[in-house]
Amino acid sequence: MLKLWGRVNSVNVKKVLWMLEEVGAPYERAEAGMEHGVVDTPDYRAMNPNGRVPTIEDGGFVLWESNSILRYLAMKHGSALYPADPAARASADRWMDWQFSTLGPAERNLFWGLVRTPADKRDMASVMAAMKAAGACWTMLDAHIAKHGGPYIDGATMTIADIVLGCYARRWFGEEVRVEGMPVLPALAAWYATLGERPGFRRWVAPRLT
Ligand SMILES: N[C@@H](CCC(=O)N[C@@H](CS)C(=O)NCC(=O)O)C(=O)O
Structure with missing residues (x-):
């Protein structure tokens, strides 16, 4: 049976958990990352030298990088x-690459600042x-969805990019990340x-969110 390592509050682990639900694959999950540790153990590093989550093992095949796991x-x-x-x-791949290259780095401090930093320590x-x-x-994504008419990113068909x-x-x-001045984006x-x-x-x- 497929095994997944990763804590459930990780955005990259959530992608895999949602995908496993979509394909209906049986799996077992082991806690790893942050307070659970595991990622620095020699056994884990032998599978994933990055020491990050998620990692999967499926019939002897080990894979890390969440977006690659979804493709697999x-x-x-x-x-x-x-x-x-x-x-x-290619379009689905493009949006997944855009998440890693552009969106992820852009929004990181919004999530970390409001969800993972105590109020008195926040750098607003x-x-x-x-x-x-x-x-x-x-x-930008709102405009793309509006142009293609939805309901999914590239139109009528849902993909792993969604x-x-x-x-x-x-x-x-999420209600956990409300601040003044967030743009209203109806198509999104x-x-x-x-x-x-x-x-x-x-x-x-x-x-x-935690
Ligand atoms: N590009 C990697 C990023 C992996 C990553 O940075 N995972 C974070 C959680 S979202 C992590 O492992 N953080 C350290 C930890 O949980 O100990 C992927 O998508 O799998």
């Missing part, structure tokens, strides 16, 4: 969430800068509401 699970289970059409697949200038940078990213960005959108729309909000109907989102992404 989709291919292994023949899921339509990773489209066969080259243009549709850095939080507000991250809100502006993340807001610019989400405004899972990846949906996990991050939880850190934008409608997309996020559509994702909220997926059981995998409800189980792993909707719970309170």
Whole structure:
């Protein structure tokens, strides 16, 4: 049976947990990361020399990097969430790369500043800068969704890019991350509401951010 290492409050682990729900694959999960440790042990480092979560092991095959894990699970289970059409697949890949290269770095201090830093220790200038940078990213995606008509990022068909960005959108729309001046983004909000109907989102992404 597939084994997943990672704590459930990690955005990158949430992607994998949601995906496992989508493909209906049986799995077992071991706690790893932050207060759970494990990631610095020799055994874990032998699997994942980055010492990060998530990592999976499936029939002797070890894989890390959350977005790669989603691609692997989709291919292994023949899921339509990773489209066969080259243009549709490349577009999903593009949004997943954009999450790592652009959105993730932009929004990091918004989440960390408001959710993982006590109120009296917050650097609000850095939080507000991250809100502006993340807001610019989400405004771009809002325009893209509006142009393609939704309900998903690239139109009628949900892909693994919706899972990846949906996990991050939880850190934008959540009540835990409200600050003044966040742009109102109707197409993005409608997309996020559509994702909220997926059981995998409800189980792993909707719970309170910690
Ligand atoms: N690009 C990697 C990033 C992995 C990563 O940075 N994971 C974070 C959690 S979201 C982590 O391992 N943090 C340290 C820890 O939990 O101990 C991926 O997507 O898998």
